[in-house]
Amino acid sequence: MDITRVVATRSTCLRRQVGAVVVKDKRLLTSGYNGAPQGLAHCLEVGCLREKLGISSGERHELCRGLHAEQNAIVQAALHGVGIANSTIYCTHQPCSACAKMIINAGIRRIVFEYPYPDDLARDLLDEAGVECDCCEK
Secondary structure (H helix, E strand, C coil): HHHHHHHHCCCCCCCCCEEEEEECCCCEEEEEEEEEECCCCCHHHHHHHHHHHHCCCCCCCCCCCCEEEEEEHHHHHHHHHCCCCCCCEEECCCHHHHHHHHHHHCCCEEEEEECCCCCCHHHHHHCCCCCEEEEECC
16 A cells, blocks of 8 residues: 555646555556546646536546546556456555446456545445455555
């Protein structure tokens, strides 16, 4: 989790710094943090669209310039041809339902997170898919 917290410091999100690392066989495979897509302006530079629109945390994820840390970690694996099936993803925050669906389809079998996130659908999907979830809250 220490590495995950360090990765989160790279975040360019104005609301919340989130980090994720994918590990398999005690080897770190990929990492990701929340921020704008490669080559695009970050919220640190142009401001937060969600703040401008008055969108509450946990709602309307599609109205954001950034990708979530878990999404970026999975995309990095795909971009570089790194197999992440049967791995564990460590996240600073519990994944949302959109990330949960990506985690399931990527074949990740376990999630370890520090901070809970109020998304019942995410928990239901992960339970149904048999993905183990462990909270190691401070």
